[in-house]
Amino acid sequence: MNYTLHQLQIFLKIAELKSITKASEVLNLTQPAVSIQLKNFQDQFPIPLTEVVGRKLYITDFGEDIAKAAEQIINHVHAINYKTLSFQGQLSGRLKISSASTGKYVMPYFLSGFMKENPGVELNIDVTNKSRVIESLELNEVDFALVSVLPEKLNVNKVELMQNRLMLIGSTKLDLKKWRSKKQLFENYPLIYRETGSATRNAMEKFILKNNFSVHKKIELTSNEAVKQAVISDLGCSIMPLIGIKNELKNKDLQIIPVKGLPINTTWNLIWLKSKKLSPVAEAYLDFLDAQKDYIIKNEFSWIDF
Structure with a gap:
């Protein structure tokens, strides 16, 4: 056996994420580099660590045991490094x-x-x-x-x-003069939501419920960046944290739509x-x-x- 600490770290991340692509992104390595290191690591064992069924990567029972051992080894290495720094007064x-x-x-x-x-x-x-x-x-x-x-x-x-301030945000392509009221905008223009479990979505739903708005056109996306890009493209509007749109406001890609009851301040x-x-x-x-x-x-x- 001649595996390296680097290979242990790569295999542990693959085992955690069940994906070579995701592991390469987290480790800031290219996908081919991660694949090569995984192959070199696996070749040192007589029993497979991973298997591919369809297009999905699975960790074998033996691979799970090796991942646990790898985690313990890596933790011991960190402990050695921390003790060294501690003795140096850091x-x-x-x-x-x-x-x-x-x-x-x-x-x-x-x-x-x-x-x-x-x-x-x-x-x-x-x-x-x-x-x-x-x-x-x-x-x-x-x-x-x-x-x-x-x-x-x-x-x-x-x-x-x-402070965290949530405001109704729309694309600068959206002509607000076409809408007679903000209520009509909420009820007839597509509204973009975050996924279930998001604090921003919860605050947005409470605001809509409190104001008795009936939302007929709903789009759901799973990240704030995805929501932001959808709003910029004029796919719909959304209630979003002001903190995340500084550059887009500065570049006039987005506009704040004044609505009674907003911003929501947390x-x-x-x-x-x-x-x-x-x-x-x-x-x-x-x-x-x-x-x-x-x-x-x-x-x-x-x-x-x-």
Whole structure:
């Protein structure tokens, strides 16, 4: 056996995602490079690690066992690296954060300075929808979660980061003069929704219900970026977080449609379980936020208050 740490990391990611294509994207490698490393790794075992049925990749039972062993090896390697840095007087360890999908426009700005100050810290961010974010927090898979709506059934601590403003957004190709009222616009022009489980969708549905709008033309997309591109192309309009459309507003690809009752204002909160024993890295990050949060908001997000 002569497999490398690099091959273990690649196989573990393939086993997690059940896809060579997705693994290559996450690892920032080309698909052929990942395929070659997988083949070189598999060739060292007398039993198959993967199998392809139809066009779908499956991990064999033996492959699952090897993936678990690979994860343990990689964790031990990380532990060695962290101990080395610790002896050198550097903060070291992992910081794991799960973020609601639109939080990707927020969270990096609150992490950049901390990561530059602490090069020994390894950052892991999972960007997904609200349901999965809460699940990862509940299962203790992450240190922190970024949400705009606090979970009702979990005991959590929180740090308020900044305001999240949701507005009705349309393409600049949309001629608002053709519509007699905003009610008519909501009820007759296509409305683009996020997928079920999205906090943005929940807020949008509550607003529509509160105003007794009857939506007849509905389109559902599974990411904020997909919704944004659909709105730009004039496929429909949508209620979206202002935070994610700065450049599109500046370039006049999108317009804010004034509607009574909007914007919907929520708050981005960084939350963690009250029962969780935070690592030194997580504690240090909270100290960083306490000292730098206001400065970051002022320098990076003052444009929101127009």
